[in-house]
Amino acid sequence: MTVKFATRLIMFLAIPAVLFLLPWWTLVYAPTQDTGPLFWLGSAAFLLGFLALPTSMYLGHGPAQSDFGSIVGDTLLGVLWVVFSWSVLGNVARLGLAVGGVGDPARSRIVATGVLAVSAALVAWGVFEARRVPRVRTVDVTIDGLGHAFDGLRLVVVTDTHFAALNRLRWSERVVEVVNAQRPDIACHAGDLADGSVAKRHPQVDPLGKVEAPLGRFYITGNHEYFGDAQGWIDHMASIGWQPLHNQHEVISRGDDRLVLAGIDDPTGAGLPGHGPDLPAALAGADPDVPVVLLAHQPKQITESAQAGVALQISGHTHGGQIWPFHYLVRLDQPVVAGLSRHGARTQLYTSRGTGFWGPQLRVFAPSEITVLVLRAPA
Template sequence: MRFIIFATVFLLVMGLLSFFISKRFINKLDISKKSKLFLNIFLLINFLGVIAYMCTRYLVSVPNDLYFLLSLPIGVIFLLFCTTLMYEVLSHLPKIRKDKKRRAFMKKSIDLGSLAFATSITAKAIYNAKQSYIEKVNVKIPNLKKPYNVVQLSDVHIGGLIDQDFIKDIVYKVNKLNPDAVFITGDLVDTDIKFAKKAVDELENLKSKYGTYFIVGNHEYFHGVEEIMAYLKSINIKVLENENVYIGKDNQGFNLAGVYDVFGYRANKFEPDIKKALEDVKDSPTILLAHQPKYINELNNQNIDLVLSGHTHGGQIVPFNLLVRLAQPYIKGLHQHNPKTQIYVSKGTGFWGPPMRLGASSEITYLKLTS
């Protein structure tokens, strides 16, 4: 029922955006009627693609090439909507009143420029989605007795276009960094685990001194959170369930705590509990894994030095980051939340929905922890 309500509202919004693009952009372009008709037909087919995507989102029988095509329309509509807003602004700039030729030239330039802009940013966004970059971040943690190099992966969203080959490439890049530990901060699996096993199994090849640690994100709750956690444990990934472990030796390391995602409050199961997660921690610096950045607002006087989060995708496609900011206190990067606690928010290692990224590249985060 929740998905039906979401899908209905989502399709209504996509339909309204498509209508707005048609009326305020395509129909105002200084091009032939045949060209306008072609673009409007393209817009209609694109919207039908959104409907097809919503119907096939979790059907594993859909071939990957077809799934790729069905995944694009959402991003296309969003980028065309942004182009339309830009076009509206440019169209209302002070006009040259006397010279009709110059006025016509300016109109033509804006029209063609807007079409070229929409095409180029769409192509660039598609290209960016498959590129995962190493994001090197230096974090100073008081009282850390020796330096550590750790890797954070987040929001991989295995399922659909994020397949075994994608994960194999990620594992290769992580192993080249030779990290002390690997932290996966949620939204790793975005389908039933039985369809994701081949891709997930690649994570068993991650190599680090102290192992791989995982916390659930909101998307794990949609696909059988119990089964996903159980399978990850079976391939030697430590799942932190409102608990902590010690990374390092001879009291020269740090506490690593992890909580369930705040979506657990809505699901009425696997709810985050920071007090339980910090039980019996040693007198050493503490790092907390919490999927959504807004969980930091639930922390009171806990002695936490660094929070590692994801969830936001860095906005994934600008200017969507402005909307994400309404729900999350931080979108990406390292922030000093208060005199004691820092938070780092990953832009995500995969993507969700359209295979597009613009202004927020996929990242494998390489954190250098020093005193």
């Protein structure tokens, strides 16, 4: 066993141990005072969960790629994160109860009941939010230099659909219905299309071929494509009528006005020959006087975009944090978690919270979205 493998194994087990330990102490140890049948039953349940989580995650996301393992592991992970987060808050409340003179075991039982009730409600709500057809979010974006022929252009964005082990074919069909109801001029998918091979996931993806957008349908890779068969997904999207923007651009014309729509690969693709973001290549030959709308999966790619004078970058990747309060951790890696922001003198970034979900079928305080960006010419 190499040192590197041993380190990874320790981390693989240590993280679940930490996530399980605090909820066990909050929900089992403290309220039962370390005795009685509820203590032993609760402890056994937590031990079973601790063993099941890394095992199912390995089966689901390791070499076996088991759909059943993925569903079990992802669900456990999501529920555990909710319970862990509210256990932290519950123990803060415990201090308040102690100051108020509430003693144990009453204090611990009040906290345990509150944490369990809130966690159960949020898990139920989170499943509903994750599996529903996303709400439509419409945002006006003024683009410097945009010709008046493009004023009011409707660019509809879906991203982070993450078609995976749970079969969401009907959800995919309904998303397409909602997208078409927005009357898009341009449709974009900003990456993280699916988790898994084209052979396993294409039935869920294929309804996207029915999206109607007269000025084009465009797709870029996200980081998750590079965990599988990125080139396969690029080829498949092309086969159903979506134009991959693989470090390239298209010029869209209306009358005498023009707009450059460009796309770059996700940084994760840098290890694959012929892949990885290359903004200079994507913009090669583009008229510098024509505004550029860029599809780039990760918000942190905005640094290079701003330096290149891109007018608008469209990203996903963050899921808005997906399960509160994970957005605080996302913010450590990305400059923006969600919404429209300005970077530098002339560059704007729109970060979508995503249309689907990754892993746990939960969305807590981070609702999914189908985004309509209405481009506006300066007054």
